[in-house]
Structures are given as structure tokens and as C-alpha cells.
Amino acid sequence: MAAVDEDAFTLGATAVERVWVGRPEEPGKVHVHLLGEFPPMADWGFPALLGREGDVVRHADTAEELQEALRSLEEGDDGPALVVASELPERAVGRARPRAAGPGAASVAYLLERTEEASPLDIGKPASGRRAVASTLRLGGPRIELPRFVTLVGDWDGPTAAEPTAPNTAGRPWKESTLSAVSEGAYVPRARYLENLPSRWRFLSETCRGCGGTTFPARGICRRCGRSDALTSLALPLDGGRVVAITTVGKGGQPTEFDYQVESLGPYDVALVELARGMRVTLQVTDCPPGTLKVGDRVNTMLRRLYPMEGEWRYGRKAVPAPSSTLRRSPG
């Protein structure tokens, strides 16, 4: 059983990135199902980002449509599938059964469920309690690559009888109370979080036709000359940033929102990363032990869980070491 990065495990909502499922040498047809009005996946063309030519991309707008999609997954068996469900409506009930592993049949069912009903939830062992958050990720068949979306740590060595049905229960890095317990943190209202999502997820900046300056995060006004009527949106590259400064935050040095992370996973790195055009962003570092990255190193970014607030997880980018050139970055 492959160990799966815990941050990625709960990344239910935010498949902004290209996702690739299938055998690297012979990518199979992918079924992509999306649910949820938030994030505004349809508006941003996410289905097209997620799928590739020949893929079946389906956008489910309601919990019922998602359930229908999941049922079709169980009934049909014509290729790998990815289910991404985000922001299920209150009391929505989802259902997903991991598909049998076998040669040529890769499957991923990934579901983030928020429900007060236990049945017919069948996505492993859902967390108990109110507003349960449950997710499942099954990997079968040959290698599955989900660039940026899920990081596999180690090779998958086939299903075993003892394979857990719930995601990594042994190392679950947060308590059930994490989402509800955080009430003393610095406050970023949901409205502001949503307002800044384009900058947080896609590094959306603004260039000024007046003075040529670039402003990041985008804020509707040129930081250099103050004009607000000559701005052009520009998404900065997500990869290839450079570490300008980096620190390892140890126990006692973390903001309250990150208590669960330090308690369960230990110290973490935070880097100031220089993107294109000299724009800088502060990013937590993941997928490598603290202290790995140094000033001057190149990093890529991945979409990950950031912090809990207002009873939900907030997502955004984290930095990862740029892979060596021998590693495959993304398909196509």
C-alpha cells in the first residue's frame, strides 16, 4: 500500500491542476467527475484542465448527480476513473466503492464527504461525529500519476488483505475537533478567502499597461503607479520559483491554526519564494523533510490544504522541491 501524503489526502475540493490517471506509457481513458459550485470549476474551465482529449469529463452539479456518477463507476468497468467532489451540500450523501485492482485497471475514487448521515456512505470508514470529513483514495493497477494533486511516497506493491479501508487512520494528522476547535486564530473571512483565490491558487497577478509594473497578489490597483484602469490579469508560472528565504518553524513558533500540524507532523518549513517578474509569495514547504531546501533552490508548487477556519479547510499552494530533470513532470 502506498503511503499517501496526508495533505493531499484531504485535498478534496481543489483539482485545479491537470490530473493524469493511467499507465504512463499508455494513458487510459479517464472519467472525471466534478461536483460542486465552489470552487467555480466550470467557470474556470477546470473540467478541461482535468481531463485530456478523449477523456470523459462530467460535471455534476448536485449530490444526486455525483451519486449517479459513482454508481456508474461501480457498474461500468471501462477504464480508470477519478472522482473529485468538493463542497458537498450539507447533508449530502456520497457513495463510492474502490474499484478492484488489476492489470491495466487503475482507479481512483476520491471523495470528501460532509454529512451528518452515516448511510449509505461507503467510502471506507467515515469519521464519526457531526460534520464528518471522510475521504478515500484507492490506487490499483499500474502506476498512477497525479501531478501536483497527489504525491505518492514509495511504490505501490499491490493490495493486501489488511489494506485499510479508511485513509491512513494510523497517521491521521488532525483531531476530529480540529475544524471546530480553532476559534482564536487570525481571522480571514470566507469572503476574503474566496476573493483572493485566483491569486492564491493560480498566482494571478496584474500587469499595468501604464507603467509596465506587476502587482501580486492582484488587488485591482497597480502597486507601482496607482492606476486601476489599465490592468491586465496575468497568471504567473506555478513552477520554477526560487527560495529567497526559508525558516523551519518548531514547536511554539507556529500560529494557533497550525498547532495540529506541529503536534502530529512536527516542524515545518516556510519559504519566501520569488516567482516570475520578481513577485514574491510566502509558502509552506511540503513533501520533503524540514531543512531540505536552501536559499537559492528552485521550487514548484502544489495545491494543498492550508489551515482550518470557519469550520472548513482552506486550500492554497505549497512549495515542493523542483524535481530533477530525469523525473517526468507532467504529461504532454
Added chain:
Amino acid sequence: MGAGHTRFGVREEGPRALLRNAVDAAFSSVDRGASRRDVGEAFLATLGFGGHQIGNSSAALAEEAGLVGVPVTRVENACASGGFALRSAAGALSAGAGPLVLVAGVEKMTDVTNARRRYWLGVSGDTEWERLAGLTFAGVYGLIASRYFAEHGDASEALVEIAHKNHENGALNPNAHFQKVVTREEVRAAPRVARPLGLYDCCPVSDGAAALLLTSPELAHRYTDTPVYLDGMGAGTDYLAVQERKDLTRFHATERAAHEAFRSAGWNRSDVSFLEVHDCFTIAELLALEDLGFAAPGEAPALTLSGATRRTGPLPVNPDGGLKAKGHPIGATGVSQAYEIFVQLRGQAGARQVAHAGHALAHNVGGAGATATVSLFSVG
């Protein structure tokens, strides 16, 4: 012409009692006495840490200072609240608010839960992009230190020296939170809070208050034969988030404030006998020495390791122990720096007295360099 100070540390008193004690001490310190009726205006520096009277706390100062009726304005510029309150008071004096203007700073920080404390320790920086990437101020200064090391080489030993020196000074200060010497080896061995910064690189969380009484130069001798003069002041701001700044290893707010202060006072750097700088983290003392113009960029570690900034050296820095050992009750800190200069310049600093103290500089920073003041004082 008057200055008062409570002991800093974990105090039993609440913020009102701390204020009252500091203000009383300031009045008691006036050589020929001063009447509260002479106070025309007052300024209160406080963050309202933990939610202590987060709004309209000026009225509480008026009550505790025996000044009900007198206009009071609260100044909140995070850790630089005290410096900016002093600036406001000087402006009010110039505008004729005297004969006396009171400046008081207070913070009560130790009576809240650990989680709540760490929340409040982070409210003065950028929330959305920095704090919620996992940084408190220790983390932000950790970033700054890592950048400093990358640009100028490993300065770890200079940071050790600063922690050791300021604890040594604090051990002589009866008002200090920490009054014990910490060996260099203890500093090196302490757990890391935000690498490269360790526990002894960080100032403590303290309660405390300080107060100043200001009057105009022409009235000063009515109250004392040895007034301390505020010869020049400067202040500045910078982007709140460090990620917005081009340069991590210089605080432009400090540079601007220093430039303005020295220009308005007509002083040279060589006039200064000793410094009170904002060493919330040891790396901040290195930055301060360079931003204030006492060391070229990258030269502050060598200056520190030479011993020049020790209390007995040619340019003592933080003879009261600094924020590092004396403590950092946020609103009180900038006022406390002026208190220290007041007693040092008048030769009343006791065991920690600096030799030949005639001109002194106070440097107060808010957040990670987003606000700053520099004040220049002389005696005689």
C-alpha cells in the same frame, strides 16, 4: 522631565494598576514636583493584547492617572506604539497642549491562554499571506535571518553574543523580566523556534508599563535642573507583508526614521553615546545597527563580536537588557526605551550605568519593520 517604570515580567497587577504605578512613578521622579493639573493632554500606547479594553482604553488611562477630563488618545502601531505615542506627544507639545504632556504605555500579556497569546502575537503582521502560511513573528524574523545569512554569511555567533550581552545587561536591571546571565553555550543549545532563531533569540512575553512626562524646553527648568531633551525624531512605514518588500535585510522604515531624526537634530552618528534598539529577536539588533547607520550592511556581526556594543564598550547597545532580557510588553516598550535613556543620561541607572552618557538614540519597531520610530535625546 519625568519618567516611571514598573518591573517587567509576569506581574500580578492588571493593566490598570500597571498604568497607575508607572504614572505615579513618573510624577514622583520629577525633581521639583509636578501637578497633575499641569497635564494638558495624554497619549496611551497599547495594543490591547488579549482583548484588554480593545476599544476606548484612553479613558482608563485618564482614570488611573488622575486625569479625568483631559483629552487622551490611544496610539496603536503594534510594538512601535510607544515610539509613535512619544512622537504624538511631542507634536502636541509643539501645538501648545502643555505645559505637561503625559505618555504612558502598557501591556498585560501573561493572563491569557497559550493559544490566545500566540494569536495576539501574530496580529501585527500580514495575516492572510504570511501568518496563514504558518508564520508568527518568530517565523518572519527567521526568514529575515536566513536571508541575512545568505547575503552576508553565517552570523549565528553574533546572534549568540547579542543574547548573551543583553541578558548580562538585564541581570543588572531591577526592572527586567529576566535578571540572570545566560551563557553563550546555553544560547547555542536552546531549541530552535524558527531556524536559525532559537529560544534565546526571542524576547519574552511580559507584563509591564512605563510613563513619561514631557514639557517644552523653555519650561523644563521649572521642574528639574537636569532635563533630558528630545533633540530629534523620525518615523516611517513599510509594506506590512515582508513578501511585498524587495529587501529583507534592511528595514526601510527604520532607515527613513533615522535619516529624519538625525537631520532634525543636526547630529552625527558619532555624537551618540549609547543606543536603545528594538531587539525583539536577536537578528533585529543586527539589522538595527545597520539601518540606523552604525554599521555598513553586513558589518554589524563583526561590530557585535568585537565587544563594541557591550555595556562597557564604546557604543553600548541596550544597556537595560533590551526587549530580549528586559521584556517586551508591547505598548510599553517604546516608552520604556525613553525611560532608560532618561535615567542613563541623568546618571541614575545604578549598576547598569553607562559611562559618559550624553547623547542617546531610541529605536522602536512595529511588526517586522512595517512601522518604526527613532528618537534622539541629550542631557545638559
